[in-house]
Amino acid sequence: MLDGEISLSRPDITRLEERLVLEALRSGRLSIGPFQEEFETLVAGAAGCRHGVAVSSGTAGLHLALLALGIGPGDEVITTPFSFVASANCIRYVGAKPVFVDICPKSLNMDPAQVERAINERTRAILAVEAFGNPRHMDAYAQIAGRYEIPLIEDCCEALGTSYRGRRCGSFGRVGVFGFYPNKQITTGEGGMIVTDDDAIAEACRSLRNQGRAPLSAGALGSWLHHERLGYNYRLDELSCALGVAQMRRLPALIEQRRQVANAYMNRLMEVPDIVLPTVEDGCEMSWFVFVVRLSTEYGEHERDRILRGLRNHDIGCADYFPCIHLQPAYASLGYTRGSFPIAESVSQRTIALPFHTRLSEREIDLVCQTLELMIKRENLRRG
Numbered sequence: 095m096l097d098g099e100i101s102l103s104r105p106d107i108t109r110l111e112e113r114l115v116l117e118a119l120r121s122g123r124l125s126i127g128p129f130q131e132e133f134e135t136l137v138a139g140a141a142g143c144r145h146g147v148a149v150s151s152g153t154a155g156l157h158l159a160l161l162a163l164g165i166g167p168g169d170e171v172i173t174t175p176f177s178f179v180a181s182a183n184c185i186r187y188v189g190a191k192p193v194f195v196d197i198c199p200k201s202l203n204m205d206p207a208q209v210e211r212a213i214n215e216r217t218r219a220i221l222a223v224e225a226f227g228n229p230r231h232m233d234a235y236a237q238i239a240g241r242y243e244i245p246l247i248e249d250c251c252e253a254l255g256t257s258y259r260g261r262r263c264g265s266f267g268r269v270g271v272f273g274f275y276p277n278k279q280i281t282t283g284e285g286g287m288i289v290t291d292d293d294a295i296a297e298a299c300r301s302l303r304n305q306g307r308a309p310l311s312a313g314a315l316g317s318w319l320h321h322e323r324l325g326y327n328y329r330l331d332e333l334s335c336a337l338g339v340a341q342m343r344r345l346p347a348l349i350e351q352r353r354q355v356a357n358a359y360m361n362r363l364m365e366v367p368d369i370v371l372p373t374v375e376d377g378c379e380m381s382w383f384v385f386v387v388r389l390s391t392e393y394g395e396h397e398r399d400r401i402l403r404g405l406r407n408h409d410i411g412c413a414d415y416f417p418c419i420h421l422q423p424a425y426a427s428l429g430y431t432r433g434s435f436p437i438a439e440s441v442s443q444r445t446i447a448l449p450f451h452t453r454l455s456e457r458e459i460d461l462v463c464q465t466l467e468l469m470i471k472r473e474n475l476r477r478g
Contacts, residue, residue: 152273
């Protein structure tokens with residue numbers, strides 16, 4: 095047996111990260127410095143965009159993107175109910191209303207046909223999430239947004255390094271947002287990045303993240319105590335940016351290591367009955383964020399939860415990615431009920447996120463898969 099828990103996620107930190115963070119610490123420049131500038135350049139380049147704006151979290155980035163686009167009270171933004179709650183929260187931060195549409199059962203992203211049907215005179219944007227890093231339909235959302243002359247906001251927090259049909263994630267929308275929480279492809283501890291080709295959006299976001307000050311590039315005299323707009327303290331410090339620079343320098347290797355872990359899971363689980371494996375679309379160069387399997391439709395939420403408890407009892411980290419946003423208590427006031435989005439709800443009740451990070455050994459992967467199979471067999475015995 096292995097000693098200790100097999101964790102659900104784990105950041106990949108090396109001596110390079112330690113060296114650059116120490117360099118930032120010793121520099122005496124702990125905010126708005128050269129590491130921020132380099133980090134912004136590296137992430138923007140990875141997304142194929144001209145501008146990068148480092149912020150304190152992916153959520154903060156989405157919030158500022160909406161503000162920069164002028165979205166506010168009375169507006170509606172079409173988005174997915176199958177995501178981490180932050181993608182919908184940020185819409186409510188600006189006083190707008192999230193309008194959910196159901197997902198496709200294969201990609202787990204919004205059904206483009208339902209996105210188009212949901213557009214009305216109050217719709218001001220489409221906020222599309224690449225579920226688990228899957229970019230399927232991003233090109234379709236961009237086409238819909240273009241036809242109706244509304245912006246596409248790309249929540250690519252789970253898709254750094256992914257490309258689809260030759261186009262890099264982060265570049266499909268008018269603005270994109272990455273997140274760097276410790277379970278992501280790269281991490282800054284906490285942190286996010288807004289990417290865009292739009293000069294006005296980039297300038298607004300730089301001001302908004304820094305208490306509404308004029309961007310330093312504007313050269314305004316006394317700008318540190320001059321506030322042009324209501325802003326926020328959403329800056330990302332130099333220590334975090336130094337960590338991000340080190341991680342971005344290693345991005346190709348990190349993506350490849352994660353791909354190897356995903357392939358090992360695929361090979362080990364492809365013959366296991368009652369499991370639906372994640373789909374990699376044709377034309378997709380996948381940068382894996384998590385490895386989430388689904389139980390087949392014969393299983394329900396209670397069976398899935400017992401399997402999760404069984405895995406945890408065997409010291410295997412796991413999670414139910416994602417509970418539907420529209421059924422969260424904080425969203426009861428929007429009037430959605432169980433059954434509003436049947437595909438998202440059915441998928442949500444059957445997901446199991448397995449341990450996934452670059453440090454997983456073959457032995458650990460095999461133990462995870464063996465235990466998952468055992469828990470499913472145990473559940474089948476319960477069902478008779």
